Amino acid sequence: MGLIFGVLILLSSCSTKEPVNLTKEENSNKAVSPAxxxxxxxxxxxxxxxxxxxxxxxxxxxxxxxxxxxxxxxxxxxxxxxxxxxxxxxxxxxxxxxxxxxxxxxxxxxxxxxxxxxxxxxxxxxxxxxxxxxxxxxxxxxxxxxxxxxxxxxxxxxxxxxxxxxxxxxxxxxxxxxxxxxxxxxxxxxxxxxxxxxxxxxxxxxxxxxxxxxxxxxxxxxxxxxxxxxxxxxxxxxxxxxxxxxxxxxxxxxxxxxxxxxxxxxxxxxxxxxxxxxxxxxxxxxEQDFYSMSPPTVLTAKKELKLQKLRNSDEEFLQINPGDQVSFLGEDNRGYIKFELSTGLTGWFQAGDMYDFTDYFEGLILYD
Structure with a gap:
């Protein structure tokens, strides 16, 4: 089971910030060529x-x-x-x-x-x-x-x-x-x-x-x-x-x-x-073509889910069934997430806001 953290209540003082350059003239001119x-x-x-x-x-x-x-x-x-x-x-x-x-x-x-x-x-x-x-x-x-x-x-x-x-x-x-x-x-x-x-x-x-x-x-x-x-x-x-x-x-x-x-x-x-x-x-x-999860997260399926064998192709599918163990390998830069089945085969699923994956898998890492 992945790490589960409580819900974070973020205050305005915690927002990300860039150090504010208070001496504007320092970066106003073109850089000097190196000696x-x-x-x-x-x-x-x-x-x-x-x-x-x-x-x-x-x-x-x-x-x-x-x-x-x-x-x-x-x-x-x-x-x-x-x-x-x-x-x-x-x-x-x-x-x-x-x-x-x-x-x-x-x-x-x-x-x-x-x-x-x-x-x-x-x-x-x-x-x-x-x-x-x-x-x-x-x-x-x-x-x-x-x-x-x-x-x-x-x-x-x-x-x-x-x-x-x-x-x-x-x-x-x-x-x-x-x-x-x-x-x-x-x-x-x-x-x-x-x-x-x-x-x-x-x-x-x-x-x-x-x-x-x-x-x-x-x-x-x-x-x-x-x-x-x-x-x-x-x-x-x-x-x-x-x-x-x-x-x-x-x-x-x-x-x-x-x-x-x-x-x-x-x-x-x-x-x-x-x-x-x-x-x-x-x-x-x-930009990377693929962003890997390190280490892969081992999950247990709670519902059926169909995976595409290839990205951008719905001609071939892999089936995940309840009780199957799969590994989450990462995501690409186009919204596709990659899984590996216990057989060693890999497949892709196009994620979206309509999916609540806590309904589909046990073992998810949930920081918030």
Missing amino acids: NPVREYIINDSNKVLLNADNVSNMDGHILELARNEIYARHGYIFKRKDLAGYFSSKKWYKKNQNYKDAFTDIEKKNIELLHTYEAKYAAYQLIATHTDDYRVKNYEGSNTFKQQHMVIDLNGDGISDNVELKIPTTKGDTTWTLKVNGTSLQFDGEDMFPYFEIVDLNINDPYFEIAFQFDSQYDFFRETYFYYYDGQKIRSVGTVPDFAAHSSMIDGLGTVKGIDRAKELQTWYRELVFRLDAEHQLREE
Whole structure:
């Protein structure tokens, strides 16, 4: 039997919200072209300057890993992992050294140790599934106390460090937060935001790191993540993704970010959404042909139901009879829901408002 929650009485204060940009001029002009089409270094001088928490604290796990391995790459280490080998081979400064040895300076050794420490901190702060009935519903577990409200980091890949600071008001009732990057700033309503920003890299093949804020709520379907980038002059919006999307497990580093939204076909469940960066550095949702249920929900039929073997075709049917066990596999983008019978055969049913599926199945997940 699926999880059954009580009816939610939603108050106006719980409505979804976009952080309001209170400094309109920040996004008024066309973005500045990057100084470099790609980022050459994660941390430009990690071989010469001793790093500290201000340089690494809010980086996501993927950036931290690249930053640590960058120190090895400077010495010509030949990477065995395909992704690391491909990434560093794309850098004009990287030269493979067949006679590689760990000949690190004291500064490099300490920087490797620091980065490794923060990788471990990040790995311990996990985004994990909280519902056995629906693996897409996740929450954070672990400590986030290592994250700061200030960093010194090269945001736009020009080789120059930028000062990034989040100002959170201390006056009761004041929810206006200020994000500052060098001499520019962005103000927004930060109520219910996590009190820190994340540094992520949506696409390792462009020069930018993105700044992300995550909006929390006791209701999963109100959670959102807001992405920004700094073009060297202004802070600009990249887009909004539903749910907690600033964790490295939701970002592939090649321009794709995953989120979830709540669906209501058949039962209450969450669909995985895919967003991709476009040429203007904006996140756009990419419509999927099929949205899968993870894991499939096992149901017991209470009434007869006919399924189409093929979508958009009523020539062949499969029959579901009372007492049959079927699995709900998901839905497409045209209102068809997909079932798998105990025989392994699959079929489709076109859902509609006229059907109350609680009359047809036991075991439905009903969040509201």
